[in-house]
Amino acid sequence: MLEPLGIDAHTEQVYGLLIRESPRTSSEVADGLGCSNDRARRGLDRLVKAGLASVDGGHPARYRAADPRLGLAALHRARLHEVERTAQDVDAYVAEYHERMLRSDTRRLVEVVEGPRAINSRIAELLAGAEHEVLAFDAPPYVNADGASDAEKEVLRRGVAVRAVYQSEVLDLPDHADRLRHIVGMGEQARVVPRVPLKMVMVDGRDAVVPLTASEEGTRTTIAQVRRSRLCDALRELFEAYWVQATPVFPTALPGGGGHPDLSEQERALLGLLNAGLKDEAVQRQLGISERTLRRKVADLTARLGATSRFQAGAQAVRREWI
Structure with a gap:
């Protein structure tokens, strides 16, 4: 039961015995569990190291169980810290890997996607993988006024933060203004500016999608997916600069x-x-x-x-x- 905290089954048995009967010497623990004295002592040493037991002075040494509410909670926090540190190491390795791949093949930096169907599929795929934050620049023209995509709604339902800067012209279009009001009600942070520099969707600061071409009707025909790089960082900095200057929309967003x-x-x-x-x-x-x-x-x-x-x-x- 305690294996997720780094406590193996034998050590947990030793801990259970100490909780029921403390203090105990290593030989008494060995007799109680039916194992060798050396194995009992190794389990006791692991408990002391984990903060789940203490050892009294004297000869022979006697061991006492720590209060589970304190000992296990501290161990749990320590394990969480290790996991967070490991996650940071993973991010560092991933960044190093991507940097090396970009140096060896710069074509990996930007991928061109063509055709409305393929583009919509790629954006939906990126949104489905969002973990922390989605940033967006948005402006007319649009293909339709069907409202927020299912992928965008799902992102908000999962608790991912969404911030978007819209061209103020959006609010001149009744259907899209209603759509914006609805999506703000779902949790999106929306702001407007007189004009956005480009359309963009950025996921977790690592992947940005920007259009390369667009028809007058608003159908995107070619996009570029920019992967984790200084170019992606620059696009994020551009967004943040506009975000600071933009105005929140709707009373709930003010x-x-x-x-x-x-x-x-x-x-x-x-x-x-x-x-x-x-x-x-x-x-x-x-x-x-x-x-x-x-x-x-x-x-x-x-x-x-x-x-x-x-x-x-x-x-x-x-x-x-x-x-």
Whole structure:
């Protein structure tokens, strides 16, 4: 039962005997288990080393079992630490292996995938293997408005962190705005900027997929899968730079608490959308307000911020940490 903690069956038998009958000498343990004195002593020494037993002074030495709640818990923590350290070693070996392979064959750095079916299959495969985080740049045009893919939803259900920066134009498309609202509700962290540099999906910082070509209808015809490398690191740094400047979308995605104490949640959301450069129709749709109400609120916030335009109002709100 204790083998996962590094305690073999014989040593566990010794520990069980000490729990029932302590203290005991090595010869008494040997008699109790029906084994040689040398074998009993080796088991006792392993228990002492593992922190599951202590030895009293004197001759002959007598052994006592440690409290299982303390001893086994400490051993469990030590094993977890060893596993984590091993995982770090594995990552180092993997990185070294990939670096060597890239030096010997640079074609392994980038793989070109052609055709919509093959591309969708590759992205779904990468998402299925995501363990820690998925990053994405996203922008129109799109093929359809069917909503988040099953693969993306499954990633969120598994608890993988997902962060995405969208081109603000997405919120001008009702179907895709609804889709974005839904996926944010599932846990995605979404932000918008006036324009993204490219479309991209990155999984665990090790694989990035970027389009090489695209039709006007939005169908990707050729992509490049960039594997773990400095190029992949650069794409991540590009994402992080945009993420810092981007504006959270939807009230549930906006920072809670903090900010200006006199701002309502709707006003905070409005300032965020203004900073993202959304058009009036998109703002009205996201906030569920009329054109007249929107104009009144924009005029009020602009005056309070001392701004000369709606976009400047959003930018001022960010600088003053109102949002």
